[in-house]
Structures are given as C-alpha cells and as structure tokens.
Amino acid sequence: MTEAVPGTSGWPPPVLDPAGPFAGPLNTLAWVLFGMGFLVLVVVLIALGVALFGPRKWRQRLGGETLVWAGGLAFPIVVLSALLIYGLGLTTHLTPDPEPGEMRVRVTGEMWWWRVAYLDDQGREAWQDANEVHIPVGSTVVLELDSADVIHSVWVPRLSGKVDMIPGRRNYMRIQADEPGVYGGQCAEYCGGPHALMGFVVVAHEPEAYAAWAARQATPVQTAALPSPGAEVFDRAGCGACHAVRGTEFNGLAGPDLSRVGARRTIGAGILPNNEGTLGGWISDSQSIKPGNRMPAYPVLTGQELRDVSAWLKGLQ
Known part of the structure; x- marks a missing residue:
C-alpha cells in the first residue's frame, strides 16, 4: 500500500x-x-x-x-x-x-x-x-x-x-x-x-x-560535472559551500547532499513535491515557504537563472 x-x-x-x-x-x-x-x-x-x-x-x-x-x-x-x-x-x-x-x-x-x-x-x-x-x-x-x-x-x-x-x-x-x-x-x-x-x-x-x-546511488551522476548554465549559477551563487554534489568540486557539508536530489519525492524535508517549479521557488525564497530554515533567500537570481539551476538540479537523478 x-x-x-x-x-x-x-x-x-x-x-x-x-x-x-x-x-x-x-x-x-x-x-x-x-x-x-x-x-x-x-x-x-x-x-x-x-x-x-x-x-x-x-x-x-x-x-x-x-x-x-x-x-x-x-x-x-x-x-x-x-x-x-x-x-x-x-x-x-x-x-x-x-x-x-x-x-x-x-x-x-x-x-x-x-x-x-x-x-x-x-x-x-x-x-x-x-x-x-x-x-x-x-x-x-x-x-x-x-x-x-x-x-x-x-x-x-x-x-x-x-x-x-x-x-x-x-x-x-x-x-x-x-x-x-x-x-x-x-x-x-x-x-x-x-x-x-x-x-x-x-x-x-x-x-x-x-x-x-x-x-x-553509489556512483555520481555522469552529467553532474559537465558544463551547463545551471551548474554555473549553482557555483556563482556559492551553493557548493553548503551542499555537496558527488563528481563535482561542490563539497559543502552544512546542508543536504544534492548528488541525486532530482530523484527525491519532496523538497524542504517533506513539505513540497519535487519538480522544477518548486525547486525554483525554494531557491528564490525558502523562508517564505518554511520560515526559520537555515537556507538564505536568493532574490538576486533572475527568472532565467532560477530555471537553469532548477533544471540542473532536477536532472541529478
């Protein structure tokens, strides 16, 4: 069931x-x-x-x-x-x-x-x-x-x-x-x-x-280390300081491991279904979704940058 x-x-x-x-x-x-x-x-x-x-x-x-x-x-x-x-x-x-x-x-x-x-x-x-x-x-x-x-x-x-x-x-x-x-x-x-x-x-x-x-799970996603607009946004925004993605230079330990985040059913510890739209909303302003969580908001990212990084993360499966 x-x-x-x-x-x-x-x-x-x-x-x-x-x-x-x-x-x-x-x-x-x-x-x-x-x-x-x-x-x-x-x-x-x-x-x-x-x-x-x-x-x-x-x-x-x-x-x-x-x-x-x-x-x-x-x-x-x-x-x-x-x-x-x-x-x-x-x-x-x-x-x-x-x-x-x-x-x-x-x-x-x-x-x-x-x-x-x-x-x-x-x-x-x-x-x-x-x-x-x-x-x-x-x-x-x-x-x-x-x-x-x-x-x-x-x-x-x-x-x-x-x-x-x-x-x-x-x-x-x-x-x-x-x-x-x-x-x-x-x-x-x-x-x-x-x-x-x-x-x-x-x-x-x-x-x-x-x-x-x-x-x-035991192996990195093959496309994770390939150049992409989403990976560039992830790097430029400093996300790798808190999050790890196996097979890349991103090795942060403070936040959740994102090596295969795209395959998860939810984001935000179970509060939203996992898709590109919810990923973009979470990255843009997670505090409005889950007040008090330890991830800062990124209002400086443009709509296109949010779409790029969300698509890249969703592809990590």
Missing part, C-alpha cells in the same frame, strides 16, 4: 495501520491501552452515577475508607504496573544494538531536515542522501539515530515507534516493510522553529529494485 507523501492530500500517515513486524506490537499495545482506558472510564462513570443517584446505602459504601484505598491506590498501582510490564515485554526487541549482518542507515536530525547516510558492512559511510530512507522489502533495517543540534525524534507510524535523537548519544531503531510503498515519517519531538515542517519518507523497494537503486 502506497500512502501520500508529505505536503500532499492524505497526510499525515495512518498511525494504526501497521505495515511491518516492528509496528505490529505497538499497534497491539495501543489497542490494549485504548481498551483499558475505556474500562477505567466506565468504572468511573458508574461510580459517579452511584454517587449522584444511587441509594443512600450504596453512596455511604462508595465513600468508605476501604473503597477509597482500593479504588484510589491499589487499583491504579496494579493496573499501571501490569500495563508497564506488558508494554516493556512487547516492545523490548525494537531498539537493541545492531547485530552482525543487519543493514544499517545512519539518520541524523538537523534543524530542520534529516541527513541520511548508508553504511557498508564495516559501518563506514557509503553515500549520503537526505529526507528519504530507502530499504528493501522484507529485510530488517537498523536506523542509527544521531542529532547534530537539539533533540529530535523519528517516527514512522506504519513501520515502528518513536525514538529520540539526543545530542551526544546514539540510539537505534529497527524498521521493516512487508510490502513495497512509500511510508510517511515525521519529527515527533518539538525542536523549535519549523518543527512541524520536518517530515520524511521511507521508500520500500522489492530486493532487486533496491539493489539497482543502491548501485545508482
């Missing part, structure tokens, strides 16, 4: 529709909590009805010391302790350290986007991407979660739960998709500024399609 990407109709993604084994236990836990909450509400409403309209004898018993101790102290302790133990047992396998042979992707929360690095078998970075995580269907993938600045939180409702990204600490999350599709994610911890506009997607491919995608 393919769901809408950020910035389009159908967003946000459904949170009670698991699409993998690591989201299933959380869905079960959610329904158990909903059910227990409903039962507690029923008990409270019955007690309220007795207190307001019940016979005098029942009201006296309801206000007795024994029932107050049982209902006000013993009942919450027993119920909440049971739910805690049940929840921990159900979810303990979701966040352990990686095991040998598991695919690993390092996701770093930035203000306000996601740096994505694919790791080889030795844990070394193979290539970078941004705001998208690609995985093979049916395989467990470990996300290594870091933060470059403040606390963020990764949440892909249909594939797993919420795990915080904490500066100076690495956390782990396991995800797996049972079917090909695009699964929406969101930062689930308020991180200031345009936090609500910090989305991303997980794209699940059939294993053969994923292998082909990974092979493309």
